[in-house]
Amino acid sequence: MHGQKILFAVHDWGLGHATRVLPLIRGLLDAGHSVIILSTGRALELLRGELDDRCNFIELKDIPKPFSRTAAAFYVKMSLSLPMMFRTFQRERRFTRSLCRREGIDRIVSDSRIGVCIPEVPSYFLFHSMRQIIPGRPYWLEKMVEGSQMRMFANAQRILVPDEAEDGGLSGDLSHNLSCDWKGRLAYIGPLSTISPQSGDQDLDYFISISGEEPQRSMLERRVLDQVEGLPGRVVVTLGKPEAETRSLSRGRIDVYNYLGRHDQQDMMNRARVVVCRSGYTTLMELAQLGKKALFIPTIGQSEQEYLARYHMERGHTYTVPQNHLDLARDAALAETYHGLPRMPPAAESVRRFLEVVIP
Numbered sequence: 001m002h003g004q005k006i007l008f009a010v011h012d013w014g015l016g017h018a019t020r021v022l023p024l025i026r027g028l029l030d031a032g033h034s035v036i037i038l039s040t041g042r043a044l045e046l047l048r049g050e051l052d053d054r055c056n057f058i059e060l061k062d063i064p065k066p067f068s069r070t071a072a073a074f075y076v077k078m079s080l081s082l083p084m085m086f087r088t089f090q091r092e093r094r095f096t097r098s099l100c101r102r103e104g105i106d107r108i109v110s111d112s113r114i115g116v117c118i119p120e121v122p123s124y125f126l127f128h129s130m131r132q133i134i135p136g137r138p139y140w141l142e143k144m145v146e147g148s149q150m151r152m153f154a155n156a157q158r159i160l161v162p163d164e165a166e167d168g169g170l171s172g173d174l175s176h177n178l179s180c181d182w183k184g185r186l187a188y189i190g191p192l193s194t195i196s197p198q199s200g201d202q203d204l205d206y207f208i209s210i211s212g213e214e215p216q217r218s219m220l221e222r223r224v225l226d227q228v229e230g231l232p233g234r235v236v237v238t239l240g241k242p243e244a245e246t247r248s249l250s251r252g253r254i255d256v257y258n259y260l261g262r263h264d265q266q267d268m269m270n271r272a273r274v275v276v277c278r279s280g281y282t283t284l285m286e287l288a289q290l291g292k293k294a295l296f297i298p299t300i301g302q303s304e305q306e307y308l309a310r311y312h313m314e315r316g317h318t319y320t321v322p323q324n325h326l327d328l329a330r331d332a333a334l335a336e337t338y339h340g341l342p343r344m345p346p347a348a349e350s351v352r353r354f355l356e357v358v359i360p
Contacts, residue, residue, distance in 0.1 A: 006105070010111045016280045021126065024126075028355070029055070096116050109123075163190070172307070198267070208277070317339055317341050
């Protein structure tokens with residue numbers, strides 16, 4: 001088949017969506033296809049920095065981010081923002097239809113941007129949470145939301161799930177044991193990650209990665225920096241904010257970086273015995289490439305992160321603690337008693353499966 005023109009849309013809630021699609025976009029480019037990337041904010045900046053002149057880039061505003069200081073406020077803001085979300089989806093569809101006519105788009109791949117999908121062009125959604133985890137796990141409500149999502153994806157030919165199909169995979173109930181009949185439209189392509197195992201010693205005791213939207217990122221930063229000198233051994237902390245300066249604590253035993261690029265993040269994750277971080281799904285996929293032990297601190301109000309952290313603790317893989325109850329020395333020691341995340345197939349296998357589905 002001749003080279004295809006692909007519109008690849010990427011969600012901007014955190015950088016996880018942008019990092020996980022990088023292997024797929026590179027796979028398309030290496031196979032001789034051209035890619036137009038549609039995104040916004042920091043996700044667009046990351047993709048532009050990584051792919052530079054290999055792609056064309058379009059900025060289109062994403063749905064609002066209802067992040068708050070408490071879980072209750074998060075759900076209130078999320079509910080109040082629903083009308084704006086649906087207006088955003090309608091605007092995305094109009095824009096997508098016009099763009100596809102103008103550019104002659106052959107395929108659409110959308111990572112969680114619901115409106116970037118039209119029936120006139122073969123469209124594929126990259127999505128890992130067909131079931132939304134609702135506090136208290138009311139079956140009837142979760143099934144209703146799942147059915148609603150299934151209808152929103154009606155124009156997509158397939159839903160690409162970045163997980164394995166067997167044994168609950170990494171995502172558990174988010175994409176397994178589903179309540180609705182998806183009629184064979186789910187394609188489990190396998191986990192995605194730009195992180196890969198490297199040779200070398202584990203000469204770092206703890207790597208702490210602070211991330212997330214404000215105000216939660218700053219709240220976790222304050223807790224970690226207040227407690228980090230209580231950790232034994234060699235420690236590296238990255239604060240996830242490129243604008244400030246790097247400093248050392250405890251006479252050089254602890255290094256605090258404001259920001260680390262993808263290459264340095266990979267280096268630190270490989271070298272660390274234990275990784276302390278959020279439990280976002282992209283982070284799980286990265287740690288599973290390395291089989292790492294981890295201490296998870298879910299973002300307050302994000303039930304998906306809370307579920308994933310609890311799911312893997314119940315399976316004996318990793319330890320988790322709520323942000324407001326963090327005792328870094330105690331909890332990091334407990335994390336070392338767990339087995340670590342099970343290793344998953346390399347991302348190259350997931351890219352192969354992806355290309356087989358999207359461009360048969």
